[in-house]
Amino acid sequence: MQSVINTVKGTALGVAGYLTPVLKESKFRETGVLTPEEFVAAGDHLVHHCPTWQWAKGEEAKIRPYLPADKQFLITRNVPCYRRCKQIEYCEDKEKVIEDENDADGGWVDTHHYDNAGSPALEEKVCEMTLEAADTGDSDDGAADGGDDDEDEDDEGEAEDMEQFQESGLLDEVDPSTDLAQRTELKLKADKKQKQGEGDEIVRTRTYDLHITYDKYYQTPRLWLIGYDENRSLLTVEQMYEDVSQDHAKKTVTMESHPHLSGPSMASVHPCRHADVMKKIIETVTESGGEMGVHSCLIVFLKFVQTVIPTIEYDFTQNFSIN
Template identity: 55%
Template sequence: MDNLVNQLKSTALSVGEMFTPVLKESKFKETGVLTPEEFVVAGDHLVHHCPTWQWSRAIDAKHTKEYLPENKQFLITKHVPCYRRCSQMHYDSNLEKIIKEDGDNGDAQDEWVDTHHFAPETTQKVEHADVVEKAPVSNADDDDDDDEGPPMDMDSFIASGGLEEEDPNRYIAPIAKPETQNSTSGDNIVRTRTYDLHITYDKYYQVPRLWLIGYDENKQLLKEEQMNEDFSEDHANKTITIENHPFLNIHMASIHPCRHAEVMKRLIEQLADNGKELGVHQYLLVFLKFVQAVIPTIEYDYTRSIQL
């Protein structure tokens, strides 16, 4: 029954998107949403600073959205490592270190906590999965595919300062990579899951939307229950559901975008209260920061050195 309800709601949202007019006037500062043109600007900025992300075309003309450039339909990054399951994440105060950095004027110091500073590092090679064109078709077990769904865990993000500091990536803790021995060849290889991530523009909610598809250590597509092991328990089958990709003929896991504009609006207001301003071109850099709370073990964030 839950699967049927999810399918009906997904169909209803698709119909709603068809009748939703394309946003023409910028409402970024007022409501945290984007026009398609602003989405492209933000995407260009992401690609420029993070070359692991690239623009992609739709699979065919039928799936191409006329309100986006033909060669910039959605963003994609491939072979993103996921070294461990969410259940393996345990807090250890012995790994913490307080980091002090000089302020903008060189006279004051900023302090932040690196929660995995003393975690062991590895230098092993990573075996990545090859690209697989087809994904398994499945449906989420639980129904939370609407505005009543729980927000991403943003209260802690906001309370911790969010983007108050110039470098918001400091709130994303590095993840220790486990050491694994390849018993066959004797070489040191980290055999790990990998994910392909896509960012699309959701015309109905007028915000970016993140999609994921995973592969196991043997380069085989992960099943839905396996991918749920890599999602925050509070969001698997709730904020994250399996839906049809708008630009490809496949089903993928997706973080539902119903709360994205709300979170972005709060971050814009927080910055304004501190005399700072967030540019629309920075949207996706910030977006990738706050969705990390949903998929904490998927290491897609390569923006650590970027100052917003």
């Protein structure tokens, strides 16, 4: 039902955007909106300071006449996403108060201290290490008790003569072809485990392509994203929503058609609140005695939309100056 509402709303806004006149006079400081010229200037500033972003033209039939033909929207590709949003959600069971005698407040809270607690893979590895130590008789006490003896034996023993070892024929007992076959078999088993989903310890990285367009109706930048799995296959809609803050999924972030490209729908951060947020930031900077230029607005924009997609690591821009 929500997807139907979003589709109808998107169509209506598309018509409204078509009928909305192009903003000619700057109102950035008063309302936080941009003219197309200001959007281009801010895009040039972003590309200059963060070369992973580039201008794109899009399809010839979808060129907007109020923007330069070769600067229709901004794009950055292959942005990594290592974790799902649910993995960084706050949970009381994972937090621990870290005591600090030098802190006047008595310490601080580590909200993900017990992130690995109860992990079957981790517990299994710990158990294996413990059992190996028990079977071989290795322990901290044994190391402490026999440490001097080991050092004495190392000092008194003679180094092995490698020529004599080679002449003894022991090296010939290892068949290189057999060793290679064993390693190949182990590799095939590991690959099979991974395909069956048993290799959970392997980090599978998703990547995203991000676009920034100019929204004529809201007169603000708008962020679009499309995701791929480790095989560069398109993520499903539900998979992409896994990488969006659950407070915004299917509400602030919806699947819509890209204004400059054909093809599958892309996830988009709805721009209805962008101008209000930008206005508040401008006011805060002004009250602090600074001044935020329109050229830096896209850098600021990327920072405040990070709360919507916190696990997609796209923001490598510099800190902006308020002076």
